[in-house]
Structure formats: C-alpha cells, structure tokens
Amino acid sequence: MQVLKFGGTSVANATNIKKVKAIVEQKKGSENLVVVVSAFSGVTDKLLQCGGLALENNPEYASLLQGLTAQHVEAVKELLPVTAQSSILSWVVQQFHEVEDICSGIKLLSEFSDKTRDRLVSYGELVSSKIISAYLASEALDNDWLDARKLIVTDDHHTKATVNFAATKEKVQARILSSNKNLFVVPGFIAADEKGNTTTLGRGGSDYTAAIVGACTGASSVEIWTDVSGMMTADPRLVPNAKHIKAISYSEAMELSHFGAKVIYPPTLQPLMQEGIPVWIKNTFDPQDAGTIIEAHSHKNGNSTRGISSVNAIALLSLEGSGMVGIPGFSKRLFEALAAHHINVILITQASSEHSICVGVEEKAASKAKDVIDKAFAYEIERGLIEPLSVEKDLAIIALVGDNMKSHQGISGRMFGVLGRNGVNIRAIAQGSSERNISAVIVKDDIRKALTALHEEFFETTYKQVNLFVVGTGNVGGKLLAQLKQQQEFLQEKSNLQVRIIGLANSRKMIFAEEGIESATWKAQLDAGEQMDLSAFVERMKEKNLRNSVFVDITANEKVASVYESVFQKSISVVACNKIAASSPFARYKKLKDLCHEFEAAFHFETNVGASLPIIGTLNDLVRSGDNINRIEAVLSGTLNFVFNHYDGKKPFSEVVRQAQTEGYTEPDPRLDLSGTDVMRKIMILAREAGAHLEMSDIANTPFMPPSCMEGSVEDFYAEMLKQEDHFKKLYEAAASEGAKLKFVATFKDGKASVGLKHIDPSHDFYHLYGKDNIVSFYTDRYPEQPMVIKGAGAGAEVTASGVFADIIRAARI
Numbered sequence: 001m002q003v004l005k006f007g008g009t010s011v012a013n014a015t016n017i018k019k020v021k022a023i024v025e026q027k028k029g030s031e032n033l034v035v036v037v038s039a040f041s042g043v044t045d046k047l048l049q050c051g052g053l054a055l056e057n058n059p060e061y062a063s064l065l066q067g068l069t070a071q072h073v074e075a076v077k078e079l080l081p082v083t084a085q086s087s088i089l090s091w092v093v094q095q096f097h098e099v100e101d102i103c104s105g106i107k108l109l110s111e112f113s114d115k116t117r118d119r120l121v122s123y124g125e126l127v128s129s130k131i132i133s134a135y136l137a138s139e140a141l142d143n144d145w146l147d148a149r150k151l152i153v154t155d156d157h158h159t160k161a162t163v164n165f166a167a168t169k170e171k172v173q174a175r176i177l178s179s180n181k182n183l184f185v186v187p188g189f190i191a192a193d194e195k196g197n198t199t200t201l202g203r204g205g206s207d208y209t210a211a212i213v214g215a216c217t218g219a220s221s222v223e224i225w226t227d228v229s230g231m232m233t234a235d236p237r238l239v240p241n242a243k244h245i246k247a248i249s250y251s252e253a254m255e256l257s258h259f260g261a262k263v264i265y266p267p268t269l270q271p272l273m274q275e276g277i278p279v280w281i282k283n284t285f286d287p288q289d290a291g292t293i294i295e296a297h298s299h300k301n302g303n304s305t306r307g308i309s310s311v312n313a314i315a316l317l318s319l320e321g322s323g324m325v326g327i328p329g330f331s332k333r334l335f336e337a338l339a340a341h342h343i344n345v346i347l348i349t350q351a352s353s354e355h356s357i358c359v360g361v362e363e364k365a366a367s368k369a370k371d372v373i374d375k376a377f378a379y380e381i382e383r384g385l386i387e388p389l390s391v392e393k394d395l396a397i398i399a400l401v402g403d404n405m406k407s408h409q410g411i412s413g414r415m416f417g418v419l420g421r422n423g424v425n426i427r428a429i430a431q432g433s434s435e436r437n438i439s440a441v442i443v444k445d446d447i448r449k450a451l452t453a454l455h456e457e458f459f460e461t462t463y464k465q466v467n468l469f470v471v472g473t474g475n476v477g478g479k480l481l482a483q484l485k486q487q488q489e490f491l492q493e494k495s496n497l498q499v500r501i502i503g504l505a506n507s508r509k510m511i512f513a514e515e516g517i518e519s520a521t522w523k524a525q526l527d528a529g530e531q532m533d534l535s536a537f538v539e540r541m542k543e544k545n546l547r548n549s550v551f552v553d554i555t556a557n558e559k560v561a562s563v564y565e566s567v568f569q570k571s572i573s574v575v576a577c578n579k580i581a582a583s584s585p586f587a588r589y590k591k592l593k594d595l596c597h598e599f600e601a602a603f604h605f606e607t608n609v610g611a612s613l614p615i616i617g618t619l620n621d622l623v624r625s626g627d628n629i630n631r632i633e634a635v636l637s638g639t640l641n642f643v644f645n646h647y648d649g650k651k652p653f654s655e656v657v658r659q660a661q662t663e664g665y666t667e668p669d670p671r672l673d674l675s676g677t678d679v680m681r682k683i684m685i686l687a688r689e690a691g692a693h694l695e696m697s698d699i700a701n702t703p704f705m706p707p708s709c710m711e712g713s714v715e716d717f718y719a720e721m722l723k724q725e726d727h728f729k730k731l732y733e734a735a736a737s738e739g740a741k742l743k744f745v746a747t748f749k750d751g752k753a754s755v756g757l758k759h760i761d762p763s764h765d766f767y768h769l770y771g772k773d774n775i776v777s778f779y780t781d782r783y784p785e786q787p788m789v790i791k792g793a794g795a796g797a798e799v800t801a802s803g804v805f806a807d808i809i810r811a812a813r814i
C-alpha cells in the first residue's frame with residue numbers, strides 16, 4: 001500500500017489534475033494506492049468567505065457560491081467525456097445547493113460556529129475528491145471513493161479535532177485493507193466525531209489525513225505531492241543558493257519545518273514516525289525530480305548540518321529581577337500564565353544566574369503576554385522583586401539544524417563567528433541537549449544577511465560572496481574596475497570568491513545593483529545613474545545589509561573618509577587608498593583601529609604607502625612577531641622620485657611635474673606631492689603602525705618649493721613653477737656638482753620624523769632608485785645594520801589598483 005497526497009496547487013485546475021492522473025497511472029500496478037486530495041486551490045478560503053458574508057447578511061455570498069459552482073462544473077466538463085458528465089455534474093450542483101442552505105442558516109441564525117465552519121469547508125475536499133475519482137475512473141483507473149468522515153474518527157474539538165487512532169485504525173483497515181479494489185480516492189482534511197458530525201484536522205490537514213491512512217494501513221511509504229521539489233537547506237526566497245535536500249531524518253524535518261520550511265506541517269509526521277514509514281516530498285509539476293525522503297535514520301552527507309530555518313515576527317519577553325534567584329516556581333508560573341491564554345512559546349533561555357528568564361513568542365501574542373504575565377506577577381512587581389515584563393519586537397529566529405551536529409564540536413563557534421563577523425547581534429540563544437538545533441534570536445532586518453552568511457559557511461563549498469561598495473572611479477578606481485572584471489572568473493574558480501560590486505559612485509553619480517554591477521558597462525551605467533549623495537550611498541549600503549560587505553574608498557576626499565566610523569559600526573570592512581583617515585589626528589586613527597577591532601571588520605590601507613608594495617603588511621608582521629622598529633629611511637613619493645629622476649635642467653621643471661601627473665603618479669592635487677605633505681602622511685602612517693603616537697605637526701618638513709608656487713589654483717602652480725625655473729635648476733646643479741642625485745627622503749628615528757630634499761651620493765642605496773620607484777629601509781632589533789629593504793614602483797594607477805584589489809581579498813578572507 002502506498003499513500004499519495006496531492007495538495008491544493010496540484011489540484012488547482014483541470015490541467016494540473018491531468019498531471020495528477022499521469023502520476024497515479026504511472027504508480028499503479030505494483031502496490032495498492034490511496035490518493036488523498038485537498039480542495040482545489042483557494043476554495044477553502046472562498047467557502048469561509050461565503051460563511052463570513054452570510055453572517056454579515058451580505059447577499060454577495062450567493063454570487064461567490066455561483067463562481068465556486070461554475071469553477072467545479074468547468075473542471076468536470078474539461079476532465080470527463082460528455083457521456084460520463086451528467087451524474088457527477090448533478091451531484092456537484094447538489095453539493096453547492098447544500099452549501100447555499102448552510103449559508104442561509106448562518107444568515108438566519110446570525111451564527112457561524114466552529115461546528116458549522118467545519119461542515120461548510122468540508123465541501124471543498126468532498127467535491128474535489130469526487131471529481132478526481134470520477135475522472136480517474138473515466139480514464140480506466142477504476143477506484144473506490146471513500147468518505148473520510150467514515151474512516152477517521154475524532155473528538156468534537158471543531159477546526160482542530162484530535163484523532164481517535166484506535167477507532168480510526170479499525171475503520172480504515174476494514175474499509176481499505178479488506179477491499180478488493182486497488183485504488184482509493186479520499187478527501188483530505190475532513191473527519192467526523194463519534195456522532196458523525198463533520199470535523200476538520202487543523203493546519204496541514206490533508207497531509208495529516210495521508211499520514212493517518214498510511215499509519216493505519218502500514219503503508220510502504222507516503223508521498224506528499226506539492227509544488228516544490230522537496231525540502232531545501234534554507235528558505236529559497238531569502239537564500240538564492242539554497243540547495244535541495246535529498247534525505248533527511250524525521251527529527252530534522254520536524255525541526256526544519258517548525259521554522260520556515262513549510263513543506264510539511266511537523267505534527268503530521270508523528271504517526272508515520274512511530275511506524276517508521278518513509279515520507280517522500282515530490283513535485284507534481286516535475287515528477288522526475290528526485291524529491292526528498294524523510295525517514296528514521298539520519299543520512300551522512302559530509303556535512304554535520306542539514307539546513308537552516310528561520311521564523312520572522314518574533315517578540316522576546318524577559319522576566320527579570322533579583323527576587324527570582326534561588327526561588328523555585330517562577331518559571332512554572334510564567335509558563336502557566338502563557339499556556340492559560342494559549343500563547344505558544346517558541347524559544348526559552350535562562351542563564352544560570354537565574355536572574356532572568358527569556359522566552360520567544362509570536363509577535364502578535366506579545367501584548368497579551370505582557371498583560372497576563374504582569375498580572376500573574378503583580379505581587380512581586382509591586383514589591384520591586386521583579387521588573388515588569390520587558391517586551392522586544394521586530395525580532396526573528398534563525399536555527400541551524402542537523403542530527404549529526406551532536407558529534408561535532410565547533411559548530412556553534414562557527415555559527416556565531418560568522419554572525420559576529422557580519423555584524424549580526426545575537427539577542428538570545430537556545431540549544432537543547434539533543435544538539436539537533438541551535439537557535440538564535442536576531443533583529444528581523446538582519447535575517448537575510450544572517451541566513452545567507454550561515455548558508456555560505458555551512459552549505460556552499462562553491463564560493464564566498466564579497467559585496468563591494470566602491471567610491472571613486474578616477475585613475476585608480478577605473479583600473480581597479482578593469483582588474484576586477486578580468487579576475488572575476490579566476491577568483492571564483494581558484495579562490496572560491498565571488499566578488500560583486502553592489503554600489504558604485506564618483507563625485508557626480510551613484511548606482512546600485514542587487515545582483516552586482518555589470519563590470520563591462522559600468523561607465524555607461526554610472527553616467528545614467530542617480531545624483532551622488534554620500535550619506536544616501538552609505539545608508540543604502542547599510543540597508544542592504546549584505547554579508548561580507550566592503551566599503552572601498554578610492555578618492556582623496558575628506559568627507560568620504562569621514563564615514564568609516566559609521567561603516568565599521570555596521571561591521572562593514574573598509575579598504576582605502578585614500579590616506580586621509582590613516583593620517584588624520586592620532587586620536588581618530590586610534591578610534592578607527594579600535595572600532596574595526598570591536599566590530600570585527602577589516603581596515604586595510606596598504607596602498608597608503610608605496611602603492612602596492614608590501615610595506616605596511618611587512619611592518620605589521622615585524623611588530624607582531626616581536627621586533628622593534630628603530631629607524632625608517634625611505635623615499636616615499638613616486639611623483640618626486642620621478643620628477644628628480646627626469647629633471648636635468650634642460651626641460652622645464654613644471655613640464656616634468658606635468659608628465660608625472662599625466663602618467664598618474666601624483667595626487668589628484670599635485671601640490672600635495674610637491675609640498676612634501678604626501679610624504680609626511682606616509683612616514684607618519686608607518687611610524688604609527690610601528691607604535692609611535694605621531695601627529696603631522698611633529699614632523700619636520702624642509703620644503704624645497706618656492707612659497708609663491710603654492711598659492712592659487714593648480715594651473716597657477718604650474719605657471720608659477722615655470723617662472724621659478726632658475727630655482728629648480730640651482731637645486732639640480734648643486735647636487736650634480738657633487739656627483740649626487742636629489743631625493744626627497746623621509747626619516748623616522750627615536751620617535752621623531754622628518755622629510756626633505758637630500759643630496760644622495762652614489763654610495764647610498766637610494767642613489768639607484770629609478771623611475772617612480774619607492775624604497776623603504778627598516779632598521780630593527782633583528783635587522784640592526786643591514787636593513788630590511790622593500791623597493792619597487794611606488795605610484796601609478798595600475799599598481800595602486802592591484803594593491804587595493806589585494807586589500808579587498810584580504811578583507812574578504814576574515
């Protein structure tokens with residue numbers, strides 16, 4: 001014996017019912033079949049609506065009923081040959097006359113009791129099952145239609161009756177097992193009490209009918225045919241990468257179904273679980289799909305977790321007070337008060353201090369809960385022994401589920417680690433000793449991020465998604481976008497990273513794309529974007545609340561740098577080639593470092609010094625491994641090194657500077673390079689990373705530019721440099737006459753920093769520093785005489801972009 005249950009969508013119309021027939025036809029032969037069907041989709045609600053309208057004395061119920069009659073008549077006409085239609089048609093019409101009579105009764109008596117409600121809705125299943133039975137018979141699938149009210153015996157708790165299993169088993173076995181028929185059609189959801197009054201089985205009713213019949217007949221399996229291909233590792237509406245679950249244990253299925261995965265209503269599994277009967281979830285619209293098997297033992301799938309469930313609209317009730325400590329009976333009274341008012345408790349936590357008990361309930365029950373609990377504890381509240389109940393709303397529960405979690409340590413560590421790194425605050429936690437479910441209460445706005453991050457951690461071996469919000473599309477930004485485009489596939493394949501740009505902006509425009517901005521056409525998209533508004537950009541990034549978010553600052557702008565604090569507070573990482581934040585007053589630099597620590601976000605700014613040369617990373621490694629930085633000698637300006645390498649007194653100095661700007665080495669404002677400010681920032685950042693509390697005002701800078709060049713606009717700067725050509729020629733000749741080269745050198749020693757132009761003779765390491773290269777020599781305890789030296793291109797859009805890229809990957813890996 002096999003039991004097949006088809007839900008409302010599977011029998012929504014004639015087309016779908018034909019699919020049901022094909023499935024039954026294909027199954028028939030090897031075993032006897034019981035087909036349990038729901039009402040046509042939407043019919044139960046419409047019947048209840050008719051009752052409601054009748055109660056209000058609203059005559060519109062009659063036209064609603066006409067529509068229902070027509071819908072069923074139409075189905076008969078589409079499914080059955082004309083010769084077989086008349087008797088079933090007159091039966092269907094007769095049933096709706098009865099419904100009309102019931103509605104008239106409701107109207108006349110102004111009464112719509114639960115008993116009448118059950119009677120009224122029963123017509124949905126009665127009519128659908130009769131039509132399907134007649135249709136199957138007309139297709140040579142001879143069958144017996146059985147009235148579930150003559151099979152399933154319940155008490156008289158209308159709308160949610162309790163089954164009398166002993167009496168039901170007797171009837172089911174007598175009617176089905178001793179029949180010589182091999183195909184039965186049974187209406188789901190409905191039953192009758194001992195007096196024969198129609199009752200219904202409550203939520204998940206038709207599944208429950210199938211489970212009852214399956215358990216009473218000792219079926220080999222029960223198949224629940226629905227409109228999805230089985231259970232998923234998470235709600236696919238929230239987690240696009242949710243995966244199909246092939247096999248799952250009863251307990252896991254109940255845990256998953258309890259929260260979110262509404263494929264099956266947990267109590268319906270109970271009778272089958274007791275008998276050890278496997279349950280299949282199959283898709284009527286894709287019958288070839290494997291589906292999910294639910295059975296007694298848990299399958300090892302190489303993963304200790306089976307799925308993640310979630311439930312929204314939760315309120316957390318906290319009862320707190322010193323008066324509770326060590327006194328038995330408080331929790332009993334709390335739960336009694338809730339139970340007496342039918343308030344279902346979804347989650348319970350109590351710390352061992354016994355100072356507070358916290359329970360999660362459906363949000364809609366929260367105000368009633370507050371009322372009844374405050375009343376139940378009025379005596380203690382009045383005497384200050386406990387506080388009035390605190391109620392927090394707008395919460396959700398997420399739960400990691402799996403039978404095999406029991407034998408694995410470290411799962412909760414991973415779970416909370418992932419949530420923490422993504423800025424998801426945990427309001428309450430519950431895990432029973434079965435270790436099958438670890439539940440956490442979080443704010444409901446975090447649910448999508450929490451689910452996707454957990455899913456990625458536990459179920460996606462394919463890739464980790466990194467979501468970028470990039471500000472700045474100039475020289476460096478433009479190159480970064482090109483590099484990201486080029487490397488996207490490589491990263492996904494080789495590093496399991498899917499890097500997507502979700503938000504992109506420059507000083508004029510901003511755009512967002514939920515699934516990632518198409519990198520080939522970013523320019524045109526951005527030009528057509530909305531007007532840039534920095535605070536709106538940051539707000540949108542926060543609202544999106546995506547896991548593994550990284551804010552990438554490729555501007556030289558003060559305002560953009562000023563948002564990092566608030567970005568860290570959302571546990572969003574920052575990658576910056578903008579030097580303003582790291583070179584701002586020490587207190588702010590320190591605050592940013594502390595914040596990123598506190599909120600478990602990354603803060604990477606390797607390109608602030610030496611473009612993509614590994615200078616800051618190396619310095620950090622030296623310090624972390626216990627070395628002391630005693631002295632730093634460096635050439636840190638790509639622009640100045642380029643300029644002094646190319647200037648020989650023949651071509652005007654201003655022209656060489658212009659060339660450095662054209663080739664993309666200078667700051668957006670080249671005066672920052674020429675004044676030495678850029679180098680001051682860099683040596684200060686290195687000193688700070690080495691542990692010194694340095695400010696810009698502590699750094700000695702001997703400028704080589706005539707002050708007149710620094711007045712006015714950038715164009716004035718170029719014009720004035722031309723006028724001052726003699727000054728630059730003299731600087732060059734003074735060095736050349738000694739056989740030396742000009743280098744703008746930065747030094748940090750004994751806690752003091754200085755920058756300035758120096759004559760470098762050929763014996764010095766810095767003499768052979770060509771093009772736009774930078775060089776840094778670290779003199780440390782471990783490198784006392786021969787310094788550790790890092791040398792290479794220190795400016796240029798391409799190399800800087802590659803450094804930013806590397807920082808993004810580092811941020812993604814935390």
Ligand SMILES: NC(=O)c1ccc[n+]([C@@H]2O[C@H](COP(=O)([O-])OP(=O)(O)OC[C@H]3O[C@@H](n4cnc5c(N)ncnc54)[C@H](O)[C@@H]3O)[C@@H](O)[C@H]2O)c1
Binds near residue numbers: 477554578579
């Ligand atoms: N060029 C290099 O070799 C190099 C090396 C290391 C670091 N950097 C740093 O890279 C950063 C960018 O340099 P670049 O050469 O690409 O500059 P750029 O002038 O070419 O580009 C700056 C970008 O920032 C955008 N921007 C400016 N203000 C903004 C605002 N308020 N809101 C949104 N966007 C804004 C601009 O629209 C532009 O897209 C600078 O901080 C520079 O110090 C450059």
Ligand SMILES: N[C@@H](CCO)C(=O)O
Binds near residue numbers: 609
């Ligand atoms: N303008 C900078 C870019 C690298 O920080 C330089 O010339 O070194």
